[in-house]
Amino acid sequence: MTTTDVPPEVDAATPPxxxxxxxxxxxxxxxxxxxxxxxxxxxxxxxxxxxxxxLSGANIGxxxxxxxxxxxxxxxxxxxxxxxxxxxxxxxxxxxxxVVTASFVLHGLPTVVVVAxxxxxxxxxxxxxxxxxxxxxxxxxxxxxxxxAVFASLALTLAASTPIPMPTGMxxxxxxxxxxxxxxxxxxxxxxxxxxxxxxxxxGRNVYAVGANEEAxxxxxxxxxxxxxxxxxxxxxxxxxxxxMFAGRVGAGDPRGGVGLxxxxxxxxxxxxxxLAGGRGSIVGGxxxxxxxAMVTDSLSFLDVPDTYNxxxxxxxxxxxxxxxxxxxxxxxxAARRTG
Amino acid sequence: xxxxxxxxxxxxxxxxxxxxxxEFTPGRVHALVGENGAGKSxxxxxxxxxxxxxxxxxxxDGRPVRLTPRxxxxxxxxxxxxxxxxxxxxxxADNVVLGEAPRNRLGLSGQWLVEREARRRLQRVGVELxxxxxxxxxxxxxxxxxxxxxxxxxxxRCLIMDEPTASLHPDEIGQxxxxxxxxxxxxxxxxxxxxxxxxxxxxxxxxTVLRDGRRVGGGLVEDTTTDGLVAQMFGSEVSLxxxxxxxxxxxxxDVAARLRGVHFGRRLKGVDLDLRFGETVVxxxxxxxxxxxxxxxxxxxxxxxxxxxELMGKPxxxxxxxxxxxxxxxxxxxxxxxxxxxxxxxxxxxxxxDAAHPLTWYSAVRAADRCRRGGRRLxxxxxxxxxxxxxxxxxxxxxxxxxRWLRVDARVLVLDEPTVGIxxxxxxxxxxxxxxxxxxxxxxxxxxxxxxEIRCVADRVIVMRDGVVAGxxxxxxxxxxxxxxxxxxx
Numbered sequence: 001m002t003t004t005d006v007p008p009e010v011d012a013a014t015p016p017x018x019x020x021x022x023x024x025x026x027x028x029x030x031x032x033x034x035x036x037x038x039x040x041x042x043x044x045x046x047x048x049x050x051x052x053x054x055l056s057g058a059n060i061g062x063x064x065x066x067x068x069x070x071x072x073x074x075x076x077x078x079x080x081x082x083x084x085x086x087x088x089x090x091x092x093x094x095x096x097x098x099v100v101t102a103s104f105v106l107h108g109l110p111t112v113v114v115v116a117x118x119x120x121x122x123x124x125x126x127x128x129x130x131x132x133x134x135x136x137x138x139x140x141x142x143x144x145x146x147x148x149a150v151f152a153s154l155a156l157t158l159a160a161s162t163p164i165p166m167p168t169g170m171x172x173x174x175x176x177x178x179x180x181x182x183x184x185x186x187x188x189x190x191x192x193x194x195x196x197x198x199x200x201x202x203x204g205r206n207v208y209a210v211g212a213n214e215e216a217x218x219x220x221x222x223x224x225x226x227x228x229x230x231x232x233x234x235x236x237x238x239x240x241x242x243x244x245m246f247a248g249r250v251g252a253g254d255p256r257g258g259v260g261l262x263x264x265x266x267x268x269x270x271x272x273x274x275x276l277a278g279g280r281g282s283i284v285g286g287x288x289x290x291x292x293x294a295m296v297t298d299s300l301s302f303l304d305v306p307d308t309y310n311x312x313x314x315x316x317x318x319x320x321x322x323x324x325x326x327x328x329x330x331x332x333x334x335a336a337r338r339t340g
Numbered sequence: 341x342x343x344x345x346x347x348x349x350x351x352x353x354x355x356x357x358x359x360x361x362x363e364f365t366p367g368r369v370h371a372l373v374g375e376n377g378a379g380k381s382x383x384x385x386x387x388x389x390x391x392x393x394x395x396x397x398x399x400x401d402g403r404p405v406r407l408t409p410r411x412x413x414x415x416x417x418x419x420x421x422x423x424x425x426x427x428x429x430x431x432x433a434d435n436v437v438l439g440e441a442p443r444n445r446l447g448l449s450g451q452w453l454v455e456r457e458a459r460r461r462l463q464r465v466g467v468e469l470x471x472x473x474x475x476x477x478x479x480x481x482x483x484x485x486x487x488x489x490x491x492x493x494x495x496x497r498c499l500i501m502d503e504p505t506a507s508l509h510p511d512e513i514g515q516x517x518x519x520x521x522x523x524x525x526x527x528x529x530x531x532x533x534x535x536x537x538x539x540x541x542x543x544x545x546x547x548t549v550l551r552d553g554r555r556v557g558g559g560l561v562e563d564t565t566t567d568g569l570v571a572q573m574f575g576s577e578v579s580l581x582x583x584x585x586x587x588x589x590x591x592x593x594d595v596a597a598r599l600r601g602v603h604f605g606r607r608l609k610g611v612d613l614d615l616r617f618g619e620t621v622v623x624x625x626x627x628x629x630x631x632x633x634x635x636x637x638x639x640x641x642x643x644x645x646x647x648x649x650e651l652m653g654k655p656x657x658x659x660x661x662x663x664x665x666x667x668x669x670x671x672x673x674x675x676x677x678x679x680x681x682x683x684x685x686x687x688x689x690x691x692x693x694d695a696a697h698p699l700t701w702y703s704a705v706r707a708a709d710r711c712r713r714g715g716r717r718l719x720x721x722x723x724x725x726x727x728x729x730x731x732x733x734x735x736x737x738x739x740x741x742x743x744r745w746l747r748v749d750a751r752v753l754v755l756d757e758p759t760v761g762i763x764x765x766x767x768x769x770x771x772x773x774x775x776x777x778x779x780x781x782x783x784x785x786x787x788x789x790x791x792x793e794i795r796c797v798a799d800r801v802i803v804m805r806d807g808v809v810a811g812x813x814x815x816x817x818x819x820x821x822x823x824x825x826x827x828x829x830x
Contacts, residue, residue: 023684023704023708023726024684024724024726024727024728025684025704025726199702200701200702200703201698201699201700201701201702202693202694202697202698202699202700202701202702203698203699204702205687205690205691205694205702206694206695206698208680208683208687209680209683209687209691209694209695212680212681212682212683213676213677213679213680213681215676215677216676216677216678216679216680216691217680217691217695218641218659219639219641219659219669219671219677219678220663220669220691220692220695220744221659221660221662221663221664221692221695221696222660222691222694222695223660223695223698227698279680279682279683280682
């Protein structure tokens with residue numbers, strides 16, 4: 001049987017199933033992006049007026065490089081959030097990754113091996129989370145909160161509570177290719193691959209489906225368990241990568257380096273339109289979220305605002321962004337009811 | 341007595357009601373019928389004071405009134421909405437007296453007073469519930485009865501019920517009817533809105549048919565039939581009669597699914613079933629009979645505790661493998677188990693395809709194009725396939741779900757109550773689609789308790805009772821009496 005066996009029932013009165021112009025989903029995305037882009041630009045302009053050094057090429061490069069670790073993690077977290085998942089253990093994984101990197105470098109292992117070990121170990125830890133979430137049905141929040149504690153402790157134990165310096169290791173992270181730091185290039189590649197995966201493969205559609213309605217996805221034949229395992233593995237791999245990049249940037253394995261990072265990661269992803277309820281969000285949004293976080297932190301210091309205010313400003317922006325999303329959501333559902 | 345006289349109402353760009361007159365008499369059940377958009381909801385909004393008519397007047401006991409929601413409440417006009425409005429974490433008693441807790445002489449309210457009042461009210465409508473149980477532990481039907489008790493004990497003069505049976509099972513509907521009848525005996529005028537014309541025939545005394553905002557028929561229910569109502573609602577274009585829809589079939593072909601000695605806990609006790617390509621099999625049976633479980637086992641969504649399942653000659657396994665082999669499942673609860681409500685229509689109709697081939701490229705533009713083609717074939721009515729599927733009517737949502745499986749050339753379709761809460765023209769279209777699929781060689785299983793639906797689509801009907809097959813009837817002979825006799829025999 002092919003689909004053409006069904007007699008066509010084209011009704012002249014049937015609407016065209018198409019309106020001109022941008023897709024409604026794209027419009028919704030733009031509603032999220034526009035205010036973020038506005039914040040980034042406005043902060044840039046204001047800070048530059050106050051201190052012209054802010055918008056110089058060198059500073060922009062420094063800003064991006066300083067946030068590459070965060071940026072890489074946000075790509076993984078956005079994938080998870082879209083699929084209705086969450087991983088809070090990334091902060092500790094970055095610490096462990098950094099410590100492991102530094103101690104391996106000090107033992108004289110070649111860079112390639114160190115990087116490979118970190119990536120594979122990260123992916124395996126992610127796979128464990130995925131298995132536990134998919135088959136034991138443990139809520140991701142609790143599970144990865146536990147993971148956060150376990151790996152934080154592990155990092156401290158491995159490093160005997162003090163940073164392990166490795167002045168000559170992993171220098172490639174700080175190196176420049178054509179005037180761009182390698183860390184930034186790596187981040188860009190991760191963004192590109194993440195966006196391809198989420199927005200241009202049918203795997204990505206399955207991720208959205210699992211996040212939007214897991215039961216419906218399962219009954220439609222989506223391999224929900226495998227999707228979850230894949231998401232956690234990808235995120236774990238990226239956390240491993242972020243650990244290496246972090247160690248390379250500071251030139252040491254700091255067992256406390258990733259403390260609190262997981263919250264910034266989630267905040268940036270949610271700023272970018274991802275929802276903790278799943279089924280919503282995009283890679284571009286996540287990147288914009290990181291840029292907002294980066295700009296706020298950096299321009300406040302350029303504006304000589306004490307850095308004790310950083311968290312306050314970020315918190316207010318986050319609450320504002322979520323409130324705006326929530327109200328537009330309510331309006332959208334009401335509109336759908338009217339037309340339906 | 342509440343009368344609406346020559347009421348008209350327009351919205352920007354649309355005329356919702358034109359010159360409609362209707363009266364609701366105490367002690368009678370008045371059914372409002374009409375397809376979606378015929379003006380039923382506008383009418384009840386006017387009758388309950390939510391909307392003001394552009395012209396015409398409302399009389400209560402002969403006096404013209406101008407209704408606001410507040411006035412309507414004071415006149416004891418109550419509306420029972422489709423969406424449940426109960427406080428889940430509170431007890432039954434608290435919910436029954438919600439917003440008007442009884443007070444003693446000192447103006448204080450106590451748990452004991454509340455429970456006594458709640459018991460009194462429940463008794464009045466003949467509903468038996470434990471007043472101390474939290475509402476969260478009640479079934480949907482029990483919650484509905486609770487709401488009914490609440491509405492009635494506001495000493496309602498007029499009780500408007502909007503699709504009260506939309507989420508109820510047949511035996512629960514019977515219970516609801518009992519309560520409505522009792523309410524009617526208290527001299528309340530009940531306005532009953534339903535898509536299920538058989539319910540209208542069974543329950544109502546008077547009826548009014550609306551079409552395109554006009555009153556096109558009405559009178560005493562005893563003078564009409566379901567077919568008569570359908571004819572009045574749609575003119576001669578839509579029919580739900582077997583002769584107009586079934587259109588015969590081909591000789592059944594190979595075996596699509598074979599069940600042998602299937603057990604599922606205590607729900608199924610040894611079921612044998614052969615499903616062939618080129619036939620539509622209806623599995624009929626109330627909740628608890630095992631019909632729903634059989635559907636889930638056929639589609640791989642549940643695994644039998646004993647017995648064997650073969651799909652197209654191979655042992656059945658997981659839902660995913662079954663889906664990959666072209667076994668479609670369209671669940672009864674579209675919103676919870678079928679749709680991604682906030683995702684675009686085209687993503688919803690592509691989901692089975694996306695699930696089958698996750699490692700291929702995706703293009704939103706091409707997906708939307710495919711969805712437009714599929715949508716036109718099924719007569720999908722949507723202004724843009726890129727809008728969230730939430731905004732579609734039930735009938736159109738169901739078409740999206742059917743399209744989802746036609747897109748992957750599903751050859752075995754399992755549909756659980758496929759037309760619950762769907763308007764009649766969409767029902768007729770869906771039935772015709774199912775017949776066309778059957779003629780094209782698909783094996784179709786419909787789990788249904790709706791007699792009219794069974795008549796329209798069935799080649800044969802399997803009646804389930806208490807987890808076993810109670811009997812089988814050819815579709816042509818499946819009269820309501822025959823089905824009932826088979827299912828009720830013990």
